[in-house]
Amino acid sequence: MAAGKPVVMVTLVSSDGQSFQLLEEAALLSAMVRDTIQIGQGRGPAGIPIRNITGQTLSMVVVYCNKHYTAAAAADGDDAADEEKKVANKKQLREWDEQFINLEQDKLYDILVAANNLGIDGLVDLCCWRFADMMKGKSASEIRVKLGIRDDFTSEQRAQIEKDSPWVWSRTT
């Protein structure tokens, strides 16, 4: 952070009444927070109420915002010409992201919904990537079990879908 810059904090309040204080700049990763502050709200002691997101989930979101804000601020201070360092930092952040999002599907789902409602694009991306990772290499029935998807097709309907698009199901190796 640049010297002399005033430190502005904001408070996010979860649906179950838990408060989280963080740097305003970190909170601005959220489009929803950005919009709220832009219309002159949210800086007061009451904070910004975040509906539909519990404290358990919001605490994770705050960790993500803090990490990404810190990484971006550090990158700003770096020598712009040092490509190698930039690539290394980016890789390091990605590793942190993947570790962070290595969650089971219930928590992941809550964070995805929260990130989507708060408009945090990077976190939506990360959650979607993780869900895709969970689906990789699995059959339809394995995906249904893993992600809790209810099958509402009859077996005839499923057979018809498979028949309609042979390119999907034929083996190519």
Add this chain to the structure above:
Amino acid sequence: MDCDGDGDLELSDLPSEILVYILDQLKDTRAAARTSVLSRRWRNLWARIPRLFFRNHQPHDSSHVSDALAAHAAHAVSAITQLTVMSLYSATPDATASWLCVAAPLISGELCFRNRSVVPMRTLIQELDEEVVEERGVFELPCFPKATVIRLSLGFLGLSLPPSGVFSAQPALRKLHLEYVQFHGECTLDDGMMPFLKELVICRVRGLANLTIKLKSLIRMNLSEIVDLLRLNAVVPGLKNLYVRSCLYRWNLPLVRIVAEEVEDISWATWYDPGFVKFSEMPYLKMPHTDCCHYTGTW
């Protein structure tokens, strides 16, 4: 979402855009299409993905790529902003041409085709200098009227670009990258073919003896390891950055003419002799980077 967030919702309750985004992140269009049987909610969601990725294992048959493109187009929900096809082994010219023809009118962004993608780069670099070449045949690149970027890494499959006039223009094309291509003598790229091309990269290609480039919109040009180059004629009045590396060899007595009066940066890392390599005036040139051991002339 009218619930408390941490309730017992399931993935299928998420907005379609998010589910599509999850499928997009699979980076495998067949795997994405397989989710059509998960439940009604997932039926044909894959067809909304704008970026398609295929791995083709069969040299002679690329029909699953063509069929997938046709199925995607039939749902016509989203344009294809990126199509990536990896042929693991050496695709035949016919198999390549057949999916390219289906893809050509559908892509409004980037086409990326990598042939022999399992072959390690060091093997390809060795093949670049081999005396005897395995003849892999030639395919003709069709016109992609809406594609903005075309990247072809062909594992020395032959490419032919029909001459201006025969070849309909690629009006949207801004970037063309060609690597590991087998040419057969000549290649001409001109305004009739790609009138708005901004960036041209030709790297590690064989059999290209005579290269003519007449592109008025071109800004960046990178010619690297065009190992058989004998004649280069480039008239590129808008060019700002020119990068040439390991293309010219004294024993070939290559003849080069480059007309590029707007050039600001040159990196010339190949043979140079003012008797054979002619440049136009370059009044805007900053200090040239020459790694060239035979650099003798003045700029």
